[in-house]
Amino acid sequence: MSTSTTRSPAPEQETSMTQRTAARSAAQAPPTGGAVGLRVSGVDKVYPTRRGEVHALSGIDLDVARGEFVSLVGRSGCGKTTLLRILSGLLAPSAGLVEAGGRPAWSAGRRDDAVFAEFGLVFQEANLFPWFTVTDNVALPLKLRGMPRAERRARAVELCATVGLAGFEDSYPRELSGGMRQRAAIARALACDPSVLLMDEPFGALDALTRDRMNLELQQIHAVSGATVVFVTHSIPEAVFLADRVVLLTPRPGRIRSVTPVDLPRPRSAATETTPEFGALVAGLRTELDRED
Ligand SMILES: Nc1ncnc2c1ncn2[C@@H]1O[C@H](COP(=O)(O)OP(=O)(O)O)[C@@H](O)[C@H]1O
Ligand SMILES: [Mg+2]
Numbered sequence: 075m076s077t078s079t080t081r082s083p084a085p086e087q088e089t090s091m092t093q094r095t096a097a098r099s100a101a102q103a104p105p106t107g108g109a110v111g112l113r114v115s116g117v118d119k120v121y122p123t124r125r126g127e128v129h130a131l132s133g134i135d136l137d138v139a140r141g142e143f144v145s146l147v148g149r150s151g152c153g154k155t156t157l158l159r160i161l162s163g164l165l166a167p168s169a170g171l172v173e174a175g176g177r178p179a180w181s182a183g184r185r186d187d188a189v190f191a192e193f194g195l196v197f198q199e200a201n202l203f204p205w206f207t208v209t210d211n212v213a214l215p216l217k218l219r220g221m222p223r224a225e226r227r228a229r230a231v232e233l234c235a236t237v238g239l240a241g242f243e244d245s246y247p248r249e250l251s252g253g254m255r256q257r258a259a260i261a262r263a264l265a266c267d268p269s270v271l272l273m274d275e276p277f278g279a280l281d282a283l284t285r286d287r288m289n290l291e292l293q294q295i296h297a298v299s300g301a302t303v304v305f306v307t308h309s310i311p312e313a314v315f316l317a318d319r320v321v322l323l324t325p326r327p328g329r330i331r332s333v334t335p336v337d338l339p340r341p342r343s344a345a346t347e348t349t350p351e352f353g354a355l356v357a358g359l360r361t362e363l364d365r366e367d
Contacts, residue, residue, distance in 0.1 A: 109139065109175070110137050110138070110139060110176065111140035111141065111142060111174065111302030112138040112161065112173070112174055112302055112304070113136075113171070113172070113174075114170070115170055115172075116133060116134070116169060116170040117131055117169070118131055118134070118167060118168045118169040118170055119131040119156050119168050120168045129326070130153045130156040130327060130328055131156055131167075131327060131328040134157060134330060136321065136333075139302070140175070140269075141300050141301070141302055142302055142318045143296055143303045143305065143316055143317050143318050144303065144304050144320075145305045145306075145316055145317035145321065146158070146304060146306045146323060147307060147309075147310055147313045147320060147323070147363075148322055148323035148325070148331075148363070149325060149363065149366070150308075151325050152323040152324055152328045153328025154274070154306045154323060154328075155274055158272055158274045160172060161193075161270075161304060162195050162272050163180070163187070166183050166185065174193075174270060175189075175269060192268055192269045192270065193268050193270045193272060194263030194266065194272070195271075195273075196260055196271070196274070196276045197273075197274050198274060200247070200256050200258060201259065202255060202258055202262075203247075204248060206246075207246060208239060208242050208243055208245050208247070208250070208258050209227060209230040209234065209243045209244065210230075211247070212230040212258060212261045212262045213226040213227060213229065213230035213265065215265045216229060219266065229265065230243070230261070233261040234261055236295060237258070237260050237261045237295065238291060239254060239261065252280050252284070253280050253284040253287070256277065256288065257288075260276070260292070260295065264295070264299060268301055270301060270302045270304070271296075271301040271302070271304075272303075272304050273305045273306065275306055276305075277289070286344070289312060289315055290344075292305075293340070293341060294341070297340070305317070310356050310360055311347065314352060315342060315346065318335070319335050320334045320336060321333050322334070322359060322363065332362055334359060336355060
């Protein structure tokens with residue numbers, strides 16, 4: 075039996091409007107009755123291009139509880155980055171609403187910069203300034219906020235320790251491995267104590283062993299920071315390992331196909347991945363992705 079709440083791909087023929095609405099609210103609701111960290115309602119995105127319109131996202135409804143970790147998975151082109159960029163404030167939705175902690179972040183195409191200032195972003199490329207040391211990169215958001223030098227340096231050193239970069243505070247990005255550069259990018263994203271952390275395939279360019287270690291560390295960082303996390307990945311095992319819920323998107327236009335709760339106990343470890351429960355969740359999600367082919 076599948077643990078996921080699946081939305082019908084062609085609901086008009088198969089279910090009544092009431093059933094559809096009920097399925098949608100069950101799927102979008104966070105598992106706990108806690109406060110909502112992020113709310114996405116009716117988000118659509120259409121990119122105008124010279125060859126016509128690309129309908130990248132359609133009818134996205136999703137609530138993420140405060141402190142919850144949600145993974146977004148789906149094939150290339152299903153709209154994961156588009157959704158994350160909308161959640162980051164970098165891209166305006168064509169329609170719909172995004173709220174953070176009950177405050178409108180995107181509403182009628184207008185952005186509230188103060189809301190997005192509380193978000194931390196991490197992308198596949200670390201995008202560190204090569205001429206700044208690790209601490210100067212990590213402390214940059216604090217500098218932009220006017221924090222005095224000694225104070226922001228102390229905070230950056232603390233953050234380096236949190237992400238496992240102790241001893242590399244004065245190194246330059248070129249002196250770091252790919253995994254270490256991503257750690258620095260995560261530390262920088264955490265610098266302003268973000269209420270929401272948005273990550274787009276942050277470990278996609280790393281080798282498998284480094285990626286496993288980063289996943290363990292990200293779990294720890296999430297537990298300590300208490301941030302609400304939306305994490306985009308191609309990897310179903312990675313999505314399941316990290317998440318409280320896995321959201322599966324399907325392409326053309328990008329829609330939420332299913333939301334799967336992951337009730338594996340925390341903290342999770344390498345041993346978690348060998349449990350039958352983990353295997354069943356991964357297999358279930360793979361089957362769902364394959365159904366698209
Ligand atoms: N700036 C853009 N202009 C036009 N089309 C775009 C743009 N960005 C993304 N798209 C299209 O939107 C769809 C979703 O893309 P994207 O969000 O990058 O997907 P994913 O991150 O899941 O691979 C794809 O069809 C892609 O070609
Ligand atoms: Mg992408």
